[in-house]
Amino acid sequence: MQLIENANQEAVTRMLSADPVLIDVIPASEAIPALKDHMILHAGPPVAWADMCGPMQGAIAGIAVFEGWASDLEDAAAKAATGAFDFHPNHHFDAVGPMTGMTTLSQPLMVVENRTYKNRAYCALNEGLGKVMRFGGNDASVLARLAWLRDSFGPAVGRALRSGDGIPLKHLIARGLTMGDEMHQRNVACSGLLLRELAPALARTADDNDELAKALAFIGGNDQFFLNVAMAMGKSIMDPVRNIHGSSIVTAMCRNGTDFGIRVSGTGDTWFTAPVEMPEGLYFPGFTEADANPDMGDSTIVETIGLGGFAMGASPAVAGFVGAGAASEAGNFTRTMSEIAAGENPEWTIPAMDYLGVPTGIDIRLVLETGLAPTINTGIAHREPGVGQVGAGVVRAPMKCFEGALIALAESVGVK
């Protein structure tokens, strides 16, 4: 159908012409004026408290205590159950969040501006590894770290970014791909590159050497620090692609631990959801599949722009997470994902695949025709709140989301 081809062409053009720049870190209350007291933004499509998985409820209890809306975790859970908090997806407020994806008033958010389309997207700071709120962690150590991010680290990075023109991300990603990152399960190179860009400005704008050292060590000690930057970038790239009449390109994929949801350009802001699947992968010692929570997080936005599972070929080390795949087969994932993509990104290329561009623009028609679901590289959370990450692996987007979207898209262009 020519209408769809043209619309998809436009969608891919918008994706490829994006110019995302990391410009600031500011409190969520400033970034998202619509965010009010007692509002909690979470990852994935809409979900009610009763339907939330353990880690999601755990994170909500923790963040409510953190915001001072509850005296303790039990009180927070009781309040949540009686409707004291408004739950909304991050995606409804120009934001994304990893795993549980908690976003509330006082949290510092990274701001990525897409300078071509003048839109901004937001994501919280990565908390590091171990026991963290994105995996449902909510004890005192988790809340203390969040407080430090809010009071010291976030403002410091914000000051550093504001002192310059921001950090353009497109080329940084291009370099990261050549250094073995796929920007979802592996962000070692990009985290390092970002630190290199950020360190001088952090030093210049710091007023306390101890806090500066702490900040530098925090970034340097967190291989996944860049993930949240990549997510905000992904959101900033995909938002201008929404609402192109007839386009069958996916503009968002995310999951809330209960449902997987996608949005498609031609069908606007409608979510097409299906029960989320369990990731397959490798578990940390002491944990097995029985401990795993169904997949969670807005981080699938990176697959939506052609990174993560789609860029596996750049990141042979990550292919091991699949459990079965040899590193030498990493490129097969990328080749397979290019079967469901409308185009390739000529700037984000994979040297080991003869500079093949990462697959760009997931076309729901190709997904359904080939039966190839988008492959997502993901972390695995423990099913109980507060335990944290127990492994990492791969999960596939449920076909049912794409079926629903295709039916709606057909309707939108008058095809029965």
Add this chain to the structure above:
Amino acid sequence: MSSTIINEVRRGFYLDSVALMRFSRAIASLDGIEEAALMMASPSNRQIMADAGLLDATSDGAEGGDLIIGIRAVNAEAAETARAEANLLLDTPTGAQGEGQSWRPKSLRAAVKARPDANLALISVAGDFAAAEARKALRRGLHVMMFSDNVSIADELALKREAQSLGLLVMGPDCGTAIINGTPLAFANKVTDGDIGVIGASGTGTQEITCLISQGGGGISHAIGVGGRDLKDEIGGITTLMALDALDADPKTRHIVLISKPPAAAVAARVVERIAASQKTFTVCFIGAESWQLPDNASLALSLKAAAEQALGGRALFADFQAGALAQPAPAAKVRGLFSGGTLCAEVQTLFKAAGEQVMSNAAIPGVLDLAAPADAHKIIDLGSDEYTQGRPHPMIDPSVRDQALQDAIKDKSVGVILLDVVIGYGAHNDPAGHLVDSLGTALAGDTLIIASVTGTDADPQNRRGQITKLQAAGILVAPCNADATVLALACIRLNR
């Protein structure tokens, strides 16, 4: 019973966490191991290992750049075995872990992207899906060979019109055989390269003719399949006419053989018009047609064998084959033909009819009775037709389709001769003669005569000579071609009278 925990620290030994996770899983799955992990000794990893009950005092001094092997086992022996295994894994370079599984495209789109110079799509998916795949292939500039059947005639026409407007060839649907520049496609034989081009609406007809030409010392430039319905009114011979154009323009092709069932009159007129416009010579075999008005540069052949002989410039094939000398008196008067090749079945009917014998068939040619007719006639069965192949592979792929019919014919006291084809070549069963002999078992001891021919060449994977030897060793009378087998069958029943 208490567990045994052992730790080992490898100082300054770094491995990526992904590699270590895979090793950890391998060690943890060993017999007698409760839990195991190989991790770099960062504080967060040490915490994970401690939580998993994997640390003892040995690893106390380990630092970030050190690797800890932590094993908890049911006893010391299991723990030590696992420790040795862990060290072996760490010290063995992984290198290439065997043949990497190569990528396979899931869609035509991806395949064409990977092979931009591809020029032909060979489509054999179920009929419901074949037209859609063929359309995609055409729109990506590929010629199409559709092996698939059960494609609607409306789809066939639409595809062929689209192909024609693009200057592309659609061979089929239901095109079993083609040879393009010496390459056999789908069901085809390894024949000698040469200057005779074949255009065939019939797969086995094309196989028989190309093999006979090859055996007769000639060679094939190309054999283009057009599909069984191309010369019907509805399609109008689109592919046949395009193939005629192509072979006419092909410098390698000197002579052209056209083989089909008798075409619709209006279509035949266009084909004949096109033949008349060519400088080349033609042999036309409209199997079942006894006469046809043809231009001077074309001659009509009544059988596949005659077509091959005419294409060879009138050279007689198998002149030393004497049906009379080989013939034995048949124990009963009737012939039962059990064919995997539809056109071979039609050729037999033609020859029986010409010999004045009454024939009936489930795939009757003009002038032959339908199988349901209340008549006492020779029954020549096409086992490749729909009633036998519904939900089963074609008898050329799975010759067991013929087994039951063969046993029935042997038990039928009115049957004196069973006439068979054995079709080999690419696509076909890897040993149809062997299967036939096995399925006969001891039945051969009966006195029913079994006569067969082998369509194929010695260059085929099954080897024609070897197939003939197997048949002969089992007491089957083997003629050099299907037409000669028919003549032999006729001679045998005449000795009975």
Add this chain to the structure above:
Amino acid sequence: MPELTRYMEPTMENNKVTNLLTDPLDVINIGLEGFATELKQQGVAVTHVDWSPPAAGDPKIADLLSKLGT
């Protein structure tokens, strides 16, 4: 009755068929894998498509896909 094809002199377009007869074969095989295996054994360039029915055989989705086109 549909319009019959008229005989035409071979045109540039028609030469594509001539190219098929002269250029090296480069086959995309969709369906029976045996055909691809045999071509490979003969040294012919062949790419096998690991095909499955569109929409895993769901007729409604397959119908919509055919209308929305890829």
